[in-house]
Each structure stands twice: as structure tokens, then as C-alpha cells.
Amino acid sequence: MPEAAYFHIPFCVNICHYCDFNKVFLKGQPVNEYLTYMEKEMINTVRQTPYSRIKTIFVGGGTPTALDYEQFEMFLKMVNRHFSSDKLDEFTVEANPEQTDRKKLEIMKAFGVNRLSIGVQAFQEQLLKELGRTHVKKDVIRTVLEAKAVGIENISLDIMFGLPHQTVDMLKETLEIAFSLNVPHFSAYSLQLEKKTVFYNRAVKGDLLLPEQEEEAQMYEVLMEQMEKHGYIQYEISNFARPGYESKHNLQYWDNNEYYGIGAGAHSYVNGKRVANAGPLKKYMSLIDETGFPYVHSETLAPSAKMEEELFMGLRKMDGVSDTRFKQRYGKSMYDVFGPQIEQLLAKGWLKKSGDRVSLTKDGTFLGNEVFQEFIGVV
Structure with missing residues (x-):
């Protein structure tokens, strides 16, 4: 919610x-x-x-x-x-x-x-x-x-x-x-x-x-x-x-939480769906007249997509991603899903481990997009 x-x-x-x-x-x-x-x-x-x-x-x-x-x-x-x-x-x-x-x-x-x-x-x-x-x-x-x-x-x-x-x-x-x-x-x-x-x-x-x-x-x-x-x-x-x-x-x-998005061109993440609103004002308003909502695209995220987003969104934060939280959300460890990718990035010195968390190193912050890319299309 x-x-x-x-x-x-x-x-x-x-x-x-x-x-x-x-x-x-x-x-x-x-x-x-x-x-x-x-x-x-x-x-x-x-x-x-x-x-x-x-x-x-x-x-x-x-x-x-x-x-x-x-x-x-x-x-x-x-x-x-x-x-x-x-x-x-x-x-x-x-x-x-x-x-x-x-x-x-x-x-x-x-x-x-x-x-x-x-x-x-x-x-x-x-x-x-x-x-x-x-x-x-x-x-x-x-x-x-x-x-x-x-x-x-x-x-x-x-x-x-x-x-x-x-x-x-x-x-x-x-x-x-x-x-x-x-x-x-x-x-x-x-x-x-x-x-x-x-x-x-x-x-x-x-x-x-x-x-x-x-x-x-x-x-x-x-x-x-x-x-x-x-x-x-x-x-x-x-x-x-x-x-x-x-x-x-x-x-x-x-933190990959859900949110409402209101207005032309806004995006929402609600009930596991990512929804995009029409951008042009006339289209935005006419869709609301027709259907009550200005949606032009809606996608229900598969569990694999949610897990990918958990990693590449969460790794933007300096305190990184918690495996405990990952397990609570998805019922399995992030190492079960992304173990080889995490190990490879640790070896390169772009990620580091602290307790149950993985996060970017200083070198990793300069190469964030390359790090995030490693988690796309894995599952």
C-alpha cells in the first residue's frame, strides 16, 4: 500500500x-x-x-x-x-x-x-x-x-x-x-x-x-x-x-516502495503494477473523461523484475541492500538469486559487504550504472 x-x-x-x-x-x-x-x-x-x-x-x-x-x-x-x-x-x-x-x-x-x-x-x-x-x-x-x-x-x-x-x-x-x-x-x-x-x-x-x-x-x-x-x-x-x-x-x-503518481506524465507503482500516465495535456484530460484514469501503460511486475529493482535501486544508497529485508520481501536470499554477480562485483572492488548488507565502494560510486547493469536480466 x-x-x-x-x-x-x-x-x-x-x-x-x-x-x-x-x-x-x-x-x-x-x-x-x-x-x-x-x-x-x-x-x-x-x-x-x-x-x-x-x-x-x-x-x-x-x-x-x-x-x-x-x-x-x-x-x-x-x-x-x-x-x-x-x-x-x-x-x-x-x-x-x-x-x-x-x-x-x-x-x-x-x-x-x-x-x-x-x-x-x-x-x-x-x-x-x-x-x-x-x-x-x-x-x-x-x-x-x-x-x-x-x-x-x-x-x-x-x-x-x-x-x-x-x-x-x-x-x-x-x-x-x-x-x-x-x-x-x-x-x-x-x-x-x-x-x-x-x-x-x-x-x-x-x-x-x-x-x-x-x-x-x-x-x-x-x-x-x-x-x-x-x-x-x-x-x-x-x-x-x-x-x-x-x-x-x-x-x-x-527502497523500492510503492507510490502514487498524479498528473500528466507521472508514473505510479501501486499493487505491484507500474503505471504511466499520458504526457500531452489533451490526451491526459480526454483519457480521464473516457475511463477515469489517464493511463497509457500498465505493467504488473514479475517477482524477478521486483528483485532486480530491489538491487539496482537499493544500491544507489550508500548503506546498500539488506539481505534480511530481501528475504522478508521475496522469501529467499539475494545471494541465492544474484550470488555470482555480487561475488564478481566484490572481487572487482565495486561492492563491499558489511553485516547482512552489500553496498557500493567509493570506486563503485563512479561506476554505478555498470554495477546496476549486472543485475538486469539475470533471473
């Missing part, structure tokens, strides 16, 4: 050059109508699969803070109506600094939001322009200060590395400014070239100057060293937190 819910707001004032998430330009879109259909999906979803307790909520996009005040309040009221919980541990909203002012932060606070995830990426204006971002450093600083002023102290900043024209020194400068803001959490991702993005098209044309692989690896090394130096624990390949401030919602994914 799901204890987490994700809500997707697909509207953006501008489109970033690296983003392949489901999104549309805000201007001219039927925003209010879309929100009404989101509520229909919420009602039908909870009726079909009731929950006993929701622990975490995450609102992503797109750009949730691109909604105007009325729309934002309307949306958060809906979430509270249908996914309310007296014992909600974490309620996160993604925010772009240039579209997040004090009034929106006050609305968030009033409706139970207690965590803010701010898209920063870098603090150099030339890099931000290259990324297609429209904020500047002062917007980030203002947003952090205003969030704290309204009582939202649990703040995460997103940082990117391996960017076009980015150097190790630029990353160090970004981190130095970020640490000065005294927030408890960071997510830090290397640039991935995804199809149908501006960066991908430029790369195909040979018009995208990216750091060499060795330099990108050096950036990741610097990132890990600086995080540790400043008191942030790396608890997942791309995530760092002060103790007690780990993202509870994202841990639901990495």
Missing part, C-alpha cells in the same frame, strides 16, 4: 536546454482546467486504491512555482483534501528561484509544505544562460532567506556538474556559495544528454563543448570531498544531507 504521493505540474515559463521531463510552455495553456482534471485523478485513484497513511508528498515538474497565487492555492487545497495525513513526515515542492516569492512561500507554509527543493544548478551567470536558466545568484539567495523567514527550514539545492564550459574551479565556486547559504540538503547530478533536448541536438551536431570524462570524474571527487568537509553525509549516489535531513520521499523510491 503506497505511503508516498508524487504530483506533476508540467508548466514552465521557459524550457531548460537539458530537461527531458514532461513539460510545456506555460503561456496559453489551460492551467485551471488541468488542475481540475488532476483533482479528478486524485479522487479516482484514492477510491480505487485507498491508503491508510501518507508519509511523504513531492510536487515536481515542470515548474510548480510557475502557477500563479490562485492556482497554487487551488492545487495545494486539492492535495490536502485527498492526500492529507496528520502524520505527514515530508511535503516537498520544487521551486525555481525566479518564480518563487514570499507570498508563494507563505501559501506553501499555510498548506503544510515543509521542504523546498530549489533548482540552482550553478552560480555562474554564463553557465546559467548556457543551461537556459533565467535566474541569477541573487534570486537563489533571496529565495533561501525568504523560505527560512516563513518557517521552511528544510531546504535542498540542486547542483549540476559536467556542464558545457564548466571547470573544476567553477564547481568549487558554486559549492562555496551554496555552503554559505546554510541549507541541510544537496542533490548533485552530472549532466545527462537526453533525446529531444536542446543539448542533445547540439551534441549530435558537434556543437556542445563538454568537459572530458576525466575532468567530470574529478568534479565528482571534488563534490564528495567538499560535502564531507562541510558536514554533509553522502547517503545516495547524488544526494548529500546533514544527519536527519535525508529526502524521505526519494528514499521511498530507492
Whole structure:
């Protein structure tokens, strides 16, 4: 039974050059109508699969803070109506600094939001322009200060590395400014070239100057060293937190737990099924009219697929995968299923054992995708 819910707001004032998430330009879109259909999906979803307790909520996009005040309040009221919980541990909203002012932060606070995830990426204006971002450093600083002023102290900043024209020194400068803001959490991702993005098209044309692989690896090394130096624990390949401030919602994914997904392009994992919603707004809304649900794909996971996901999702966490938990879920040891693969990765020095757990070594964190691949198609 799901204890987490994700809500997707697909509207953006501008489109970033690296983003392949489901999104549309805000201007001219039927925003209010879309929100009404989101509520229909919420009602039908909870009726079909009731929950006993929701622990975490995450609102992503797109750009949730691109909604105007009325729309934002309307949306958060809906979430509270249908996914309310007296014992909600974490309620996160993604925010772009240039579209997040004090009034929106006050609305968030009033409706139970207690965590803010701010898209920063870098603090150099030339890099931000290259990324297609429209904020500047002062917007980030203002947003952090205003969030704290309204009582939202649990703040995460997103940082990117391996960017076009980015150097190790630029990353160090970004981190130095970020640490000065005294927030408890960071997510830090290397640039991935995804199809149908501006960066991908430029790369195909040979018009995208990216750091060499060795330099990108050096950036990741610097990132890990600086995080540790400043008191942030790396608890997942791309995530760092002060103790007690780990993202509870994202841990639901990495722990391979079930979750609701509401909105255009959202994905759910409920009752052993992975379900994908329609991405285009018209299709999303018309499917809800026709069937009550916007599903375009549904797959009931076989036990073998669940076990594979348990390994490659769980190994993203620095504390890895517990064999005791694996046995409780699947009735057999992970060594019975993946013994040769685990032994091979231990021999390579990419995995390590501690008690009943296996986890990535430091070398393994640099080669995560290669490690995870070893568990695909085994069973």
C-alpha cells in the first residue's frame, strides 16, 4: 500500500536546454482546467486504491512555482483534501528561484509544505544562460532567506556538474556559495544528454563543448570531498544531507516502495503494477473523461523484475541492500538469486559487504550504472 504521493505540474515559463521531463510552455495553456482534471485523478485513484497513511508528498515538474497565487492555492487545497495525513513526515515542492516569492512561500507554509527543493544548478551567470536558466545568484539567495523567514527550514539545492564550459574551479565556486547559504540538503547530478533536448541536438551536431570524462570524474571527487568537509553525509549516489535531513520521499523510491503518481506524465507503482500516465495535456484530460484514469501503460511486475529493482535501486544508497529485508520481501536470499554477480562485483572492488548488507565502494560510486547493469536480466 503506497505511503508516498508524487504530483506533476508540467508548466514552465521557459524550457531548460537539458530537461527531458514532461513539460510545456506555460503561456496559453489551460492551467485551471488541468488542475481540475488532476483533482479528478486524485479522487479516482484514492477510491480505487485507498491508503491508510501518507508519509511523504513531492510536487515536481515542470515548474510548480510557475502557477500563479490562485492556482497554487487551488492545487495545494486539492492535495490536502485527498492526500492529507496528520502524520505527514515530508511535503516537498520544487521551486525555481525566479518564480518563487514570499507570498508563494507563505501559501506553501499555510498548506503544510515543509521542504523546498530549489533548482540552482550553478552560480555562474554564463553557465546559467548556457543551461537556459533565467535566474541569477541573487534570486537563489533571496529565495533561501525568504523560505527560512516563513518557517521552511528544510531546504535542498540542486547542483549540476559536467556542464558545457564548466571547470573544476567553477564547481568549487558554486559549492562555496551554496555552503554559505546554510541549507541541510544537496542533490548533485552530472549532466545527462537526453533525446529531444536542446543539448542533445547540439551534441549530435558537434556543437556542445563538454568537459572530458576525466575532468567530470574529478568534479565528482571534488563534490564528495567538499560535502564531507562541510558536514554533509553522502547517503545516495547524488544526494548529500546533514544527519536527519535525508529526502524521505526519494528514499521511498530507492527502497523500492510503492507510490502514487498524479498528473500528466507521472508514473505510479501501486499493487505491484507500474503505471504511466499520458504526457500531452489533451490526451491526459480526454483519457480521464473516457475511463477515469489517464493511463497509457500498465505493467504488473514479475517477482524477478521486483528483485532486480530491489538491487539496482537499493544500491544507489550508500548503506546498500539488506539481505534480511530481501528475504522478508521475496522469501529467499539475494545471494541465492544474484550470488555470482555480487561475488564478481566484490572481487572487482565495486561492492563491499558489511553485516547482512552489500553496498557500493567509493570506486563503485563512479561506476554505478555498470554495477546496476549486472543485475538486469539475470533471473
